[in-house]
Amino acid sequence: MREYAYFPGCSLEKLAQSYHLSAIETTHRLGVELRELEDWNCCGSTSYFHVDELLAYALCARNLAMAEREKLDLVAPCSGCYKNLFFANAHLRGDPDLAEHINFALEEDSLRYFGGIEVKHLIEVIAESLESSDIRCAISNPLVDLRVAPYYGCQIVRPRKDDEDIERPRYFEGLLSAIGATPVEYPPRLQCCGGSLILTSRPAALALVRNLLQCAKDCDATVIATACPMCQINLECYQQQVNEEFGLEVSMPIVYFTQLVGLALGIPPRRLGLGTELVSTTPLSSYSHRVARKAR
Amino acid sequence: MASGLPFSKEVSNLLHAAHGNPIHLCIQCGTCSASCPVAPYMDHTPRRLVAMIRADLKDDVLASNTFWYCASCYNCTVRCPKGIDIAEMMYALKRYSIWSGRYPEGLIGPVFSEAFAKTIVRSGRSYEPVLAPSYIFSYGLRQFFREAQTATSLMLKGRLPVLPPRIKRLDSFKRMLGRVIPIGEIP
Numbered sequence: 001m002r003e004y005a006y007f008p009g010c011s012l013e014k015l016a017q018s019y020h021l022s023a024i025e026t027t028h029r030l031g032v033e034l035r036e037l038e039d040w041n042c043c044g045s046t047s048y049f050h051v052d053e054l055l056a057y058a059l060c061a062r063n064l065a066m067a068e069r070e071k072l073d074l075v076a077p078c079s080g081c082y083k084n085l086f087f088a089n090a091h092l093r094g095d096p097d098l099a100e101h102i103n104f105a106l107e108e109d110s111l112r113y114f115g116g117i118e119v120k121h122l123i124e125v126i127a128e129s130l131e132s133s134d135i136r137c138a139i140s141n142p143l144v145d146l147r148v149a150p151y152y153g154c155q156i157v158r159p160r161k162d163d164e165d166i167e168r169p170r171y172f173e174g175l176l177s178a179i180g181a182t183p184v185e186y187p188p189r190l191q192c193c194g195g196s197l198i199l200t201s202r203p204a205a206l207a208l209v210r211n212l213l214q215c216a217k218d219c220d221a222t223v224i225a226t227a228c229p230m231c232q233i234n235l236e237c238y239q240q241q242v243n244e245e246f247g248l249e250v251s252m253p254i255v256y257f258t259q260l261v262g263l264a265l266g267i268p269p270r271r272l273g274l275g276t277e278l279v280s281t282t283p284l285s286s287y288s289h290r291v292a293r294k295a296r
Numbered sequence: 297m298a299s300g301l302p303f304s305k306e307v308s309n310l311l312h313a314a315h316g317n318p319i320h321l322c323i324q325c326g327t328c329s330a331s332c333p334v335a336p337y338m339d340h341t342p343r344r345l346v347a348m349i350r351a352d353l354k355d356d357v358l359a360s361n362t363f364w365y366c367a368s369c370y371n372c373t374v375r376c377p378k379g380i381d382i383a384e385m386m387y388a389l390k391r392y393s394i395w396s397g398r399y400p401e402g403l404i405g406p407v408f409s410e411a412f413a414k415t416i417v418r419s420g421r422s423y424e425p426v427l428a429p430s431y432i433f434s435y436g437l438r439q440f441f442r443e444a445q446t447a448t449s450l451m452l453k454g455r456l457p458v459l460p461p462r463i464k465r466l467d468s469f470k471r472m473l474g475r476v477i478p479i480g481e482i483p
Contacts, residue, residue: 010422014457015450039464041420046368047412050390050405058476059416062469105475109468158370159383166374192333192369199431200404201365202439204337208367237446276453278446 004125005067005074005117006034009081009229010042016078016229018273022258023077023122025272029138029265030129034075037066043081046196054101060088061102065113077122077258079228080195083155086119121156123227126261127171130178140266142180143287148260149186149221150176151212153231157190175257176225179264184219188212195230198238209234210242213250222283223253225260232256236279253281263287303354310388317385321378322346328372328382338362342372342382358398363389364405404431417473420463424456 012020027034040063042048044056063085067074076082092099093115103112129135150172157166169190173183193212194205212235216224226232236254243250254277262272269288274281301309308319322343329341338361340348345362366386373383390409393399399406411430415422432443450456463469 010461013421013461015424015455017455041463041469042416042422044416045412045422047409048416049387050409051394051413052391053387054476055413055473058473062472101476105472108471108475109465154367154369154371158374159381160374192367192371194334194367197334197365197367199427200408201334201337202435204334204365204367208333237450241442241446276455278449278453 001031001033002125003033003035003072004120005070005072006036007040007043007063007067007074007076007081007085008036009076009078010045011078011229011233015233016256018276019077019229019232019256019258020273022256022262022267022272025267026126026258026262026265027122027129029262029267030126030135032125032129035070035072037063037070037074040066043076043084045080045084049084056084057088057091057098058102058105060085061092061106061113062109062111064089064092064117064119065106065111068113068117069111073118073120075120075122075125077227078230079121079153079155080230082119082121083159086161087159089115089117089119121227123156123172123175123257126258127175130175130261136178139179139264141264141287141290143260143264144180146181146260146284146287147184147220147222148176148181149216149219149224150183150189150257151186151193151216151224151226151231151235152189153195153226153228154190154192156227172225172227172257176260179261181260181264184221186216186219186221188215193231193234195228195234198234205234206238206242206245209238210246210248213239213242213252214248216252217250221252223255223260223281225255225257227257236277239279251279253277253279253283255281255284263291266291303352303357304350307349307385307388307392310385310392317381317388318378319346319349319380319385322350322380323378325377327375327377331371331375333369333371334365334367338365342366342386346380346382346385357389358393358396359400361400361403362386363393364399364403366390402434404434407431417470418462419460420466420469421461423460426460 044059048056160166176183194208197205232254259272326343329335329343335341340360340362348357363386370383373381408430
C-alpha cells in the first residue's frame with residue numbers, strides 16, 4: 001500500500017465532487033491510499049498570483065509543511081493546484097531567502113517547511129499503478145471500443161517540471177489503453193481550455209472551448225477525458241452556450257479519467273459520481289450497466 | 297514600487313522567486329505570439345508587449361489589455377528560445393497594475409482577482425457564490441440569465457456549495473499571512 005497526502009483543492013469540494021469520489025475509490029482499488037490533508041487551504045489558484053506572489057507562496061507552503069509533518073509526498077488532482085504547489089516547492093527549495101521569509105510566517109501556525117517532500121499530480125500516481133501487471137488483472141470491465149479524447153490541458157504539462165517530453169506526452173493515451181479504451185488522436189490535447197478566462201474574458205474562453213469540442217467531434221470521440229476540474233467545468237458547463245453562439249450541435253460528455261479507470265475496475269457508476277453531469281453520459285451507459293450487472 | 301529605475305528594469309525585476317526575467321535577451325522572433333491561443337483578443341501581442349516594455353513605454357503597456365487576457369497556458373514560456381518566462385511576466389504585470397491601481401476601464405480581471413484574494417484571506421478557501429458579484433453585473437442581460445441558468449442546473453445536481461467553507465485554524469492562518477511582508481498591499 002502506497003500512501004500520499006491528498007490535497008483535493010477547492011473545486012473538488014462541490015463543483016467537481018465526482019472527481020473527488022472517483023479519485024478516492026479508484027486509488028483505493030489500486031492499492032494507493034490518499035490521506036486528505038487536515039485543514040488544507042486554497043493553493044491561491046491563478047487569481048491570487050495576480051495579486052501577490054509572496055502571499056501566494058505562503059498559501060502553498062502551509063499545505064506543503066502539513067504534508068511534510070505527516071512524512072508523505074503530496075498529491076493534487078487539479079492541474080492548477082498541482083502547478084502552484086509544485087513550483088512553490090521548487091522555489092522554496094532553491095531559494096533559502098524565500099524559504100526563511102515564508103517559514104517566519106508559517107511559525108504563526110506552528111509549522112515549518114524543510115523542503116523534504118515531492119508534489120505529484122494524481123494522473124502520475126494512477127498511471128504508475130496501472131503499469132503493474134497485478135493491477136492489470138484487476139481490470140474486470142475493460143472499456144473495449146470506447147473512443148476517448150485524452151485531454152491533457154495546460155498546467156499538468158506546462159511549465160516544464162522535469163526533463164519529460166512536453167510537446168508529445170503519451171502517458172494519458174497509455175493509461176486509456178491500459179483500461180481497454182481506445183485513445184483517439186486528438187490534435188488540441190495540449191491546448192488551453194480558457195478556464196481562467198471564462199468568468200473574466202468570456203468570448204476568448206468560449207472560442208477555445210469551441211475548438212476543443214469541435215475537434216473531439218471531428219475525431220469521432222465518444223467522450224473527452226480530463227485530469228483537471230477547471231477543464232471539465234469549462235468544457236461541460238459552457239457547452240450549451242458554445243452550441244448556441246457558434247451554431248454547433250455538440251453533445252460531448254466530459255468525464256474525469258478517474259471515472260473511466262473506476263468503471264474499468266468494476267466500481268459502480270454512482271460511487272464514481274456519474275450522474276451529476278450537465279451533459280448526459282448516456283454514451284457510457286453500456287459500460288456502466290455491465291458493472292451494475294456484475295455487482296448484483 | 298521603487299522609482300528611478302527604467303520601466304523595462306522594473307518589469308525584469310518583478311519576479312521575486314525566479315530572480316528576475318531576462319527580457320533584454322528577446323530577439324523578437326514572435327514564437328510567443330504564434331503560440332498564444334488568445335493573441336487575437338489582445339490589443340498588443342506578447343512579442344509586441346515585450347518590445348514596448350524594452351522601449352519603456354510604461355503608459356501604453358499599463359493601458360493594454362494584453363496581460364489580463366493571458367490564460368496562463370505557458371505555451372510561450374516553454375517555447376521561448378531565449379528562456380524568458382513570458383507567462384510569469386504577464387502575472388508580474390497584473391500585479392504591477394493592481395498595486396498601482398492602473399488598468400483599463402471595463403476589465404473584469406483585476407476586480408475578480410482582488411475579490412478572489414479577499415475571499416481566501418477571510419476563509420482560507422475559495423467559494424464561488426461570493427465571487428459572482430465581481431463579474432456578473434458586468435455581463436449583458438442575456439449573459440446574466442444564461443449564467444443564472446447554468447448555476448441553477450448545477451445546484452439541482454448538487455454541485456454548488458450552500459455554505460461558505462472555511463478552514464479550522466483561521467486565526468493563525470490570518471496571522472501567518474500578516475507576517476509575509478507584501479510587496480504590494482494586503483488585499
